[in-house]
Amino acid sequence: MLKIENLHAKIGNKEILKGLNLSVNAGEVHAIMGPNGSGKSTLANVLAGRNGYDVTKGTVEYEGKNLLELAPEERAWAGVFLAFQYPVEIPGVNNVYLLKAAVNAVRKYRGEPELDAVEFLGLIKEKMKIVKMKEDLLNRSVNEGFSGGEKKRNEIFQMSVLEPKLAILDETDSGLDIDALKIVSEGVNSLRNEERSIILVTHYQRLLDYIKPDHVHVLSNGKIIKSGGPDLALELEEKGYDWIKEEAA
């Protein structure tokens, strides 16, 4: 599904990713963990196509395509979804209208007929239950006036409606209390299936209590320095990141 090889990326003159390798197969959940400044969010943003990052070396192959050549919307059409660490408030753009346009843009790309208003409402009614999304939030402007938890929930709600093939969750757990974390995690778990791959970018092990990853990677100084199973996350929780850095050095 996704194959990242020797990825180098800079912001301005600062090199953030320094030769990152990662392979994700369909249906797998990968957790990328690491201390602040290790390059986790840069990886998420480079995969989603945000401006301001220069990829200087390496390749990212997604379903056989060169992902880095695609515009952000083309990546979305092809099934890549980024759940933002800081979801953006967009006054004046209605949540539901955005979601309907998004769903239909993806359907159009796949050659499927667009959903009409009734079909679309049926779809979102069903998906709202998954993340216990309140209806009045839906009819507001995108994320405007949402609490931190509501914004994160909205991201997972959008993800459930768009049904991506590759979902990248950037620090989705940050700023969530335990109840919100449970709801968000249940939402993500309900979306797990054999075809969908999920990359969880997180600083803390806490999220992984609720979403069990198949693989855990430690990112430090722009590289993956250790990979393992779920146990690796627990070890990190116990010992911190320093021992791995030393081991890798």
Place this chain on the structure above:
Amino acid sequence: MSQDIQNYISDFDQLKNDDWFAKNRQSALNLFKDTGFPSSRLENWKYTDVRPIKKKSFSNVTEADVSVIADEINAIRFDGLDCIEVVFINGVFSKEHSSLEELDNGLVVENMLDALANDKDLLAKHLTKYADDKISPFTALNTAFIQNGTFINVSANTVIEKPINILYLSKESNSALATHPRNLIVMGENSEATVIESYIGLDDANYFTNAVTEVSLSTNAILKHYKIQQESLNAYHIGNLNVMQGKDSKLESHSISLGGALVRNDIHGQLAAEGAEIIMNGLYMTGDKQHVDNHTRVDHLKPRTLSTENYRGVLNGKSRAVFNGKVIVHKDAQKIEAHQNNANLLLSDDAEIDTKPELEIYADDVKCTHGATVGQLDQNMLFYLRSRAIDEETARSLLTYAFADELISNISFAPIRNRLERLVIGQLPDAALIREFTNE
């Protein structure tokens, strides 16, 4: 006397000027002769050069020499809006297209010439009392040519439910025309009304509209005033709204400027008694080489008065816009509140905005805020939308629309809001792309 106002002087002599108002017209003309057109050396006209208006020898002799067919008017009417309509074609009142029969009790709506004949006492009391010929030469010029325009009188304790829709329509005629519409709205105590002034070019003619509106609000009166400027892109438009407000009265002004090659809108609100409130919302959308200048001035003359101003601009092409918002808090006008904001979105590298808030405060217990922003589309919003499968062009259009619509979406009156939203969408470079994001 300079050569460039000669046409105004000779046309004045041809004007029907034998009524009781004749000497007011004459003295206004004399004033205009003395000052001529304002030069950009004057602070108030620093960013707006009116030489294009000055250079052209417009004809002020307005005869109804064009026929506008009902279909043309129907195309610009508000959908499903039951309203009282006053129609002017090239500056001349059209009885045929207006609907002034069967007005509610307590309401007078008539052409200014009729009002001068029928309502002399009211006009003697109010006309020229709120728009100062000495402040703007354009106002003096308008006063000199007072003939056509709309007089509205709402008696005390009268609430007019139907909006009064005033259409100033312009069309190519034998000679390039200057028209000087003059409106007077007098609202009695506890009265309420909604007035829409639209200035619309039906083709791409070159003409000059020089409009003045005076408003008097008695105690507790409420006026919702909409000005929709959609002149031809070759037209010049100078518009002046002057409001005198009594105790606890409220003016809600919405000014939407979309057309015109050279446009200047002035609003002057005088909060002359305690509790008076003025709300000024404005939206200007410009492109090509349009020049649109909005000047507002609010005088807080008495304590506990309120002003709230929110203007937004969307600038494209090589267009230029000016915003100048002046708030004067007079001595002893304590416990007033004045809030002002001007936000601008520049869609091209060549567009330009000059924005200037001006506060003069002579009282010490006041609450005033002001702010101005100039910027491009927000990159984070743009990326967010694109990451949600919205292509870049649509995302740009959508964010531009959302920026402009923030002003429109607050309008409580649905037929007007819907019409304005459609107009705003129509101004966007890729209108078709964002239809599905709107209520249509």
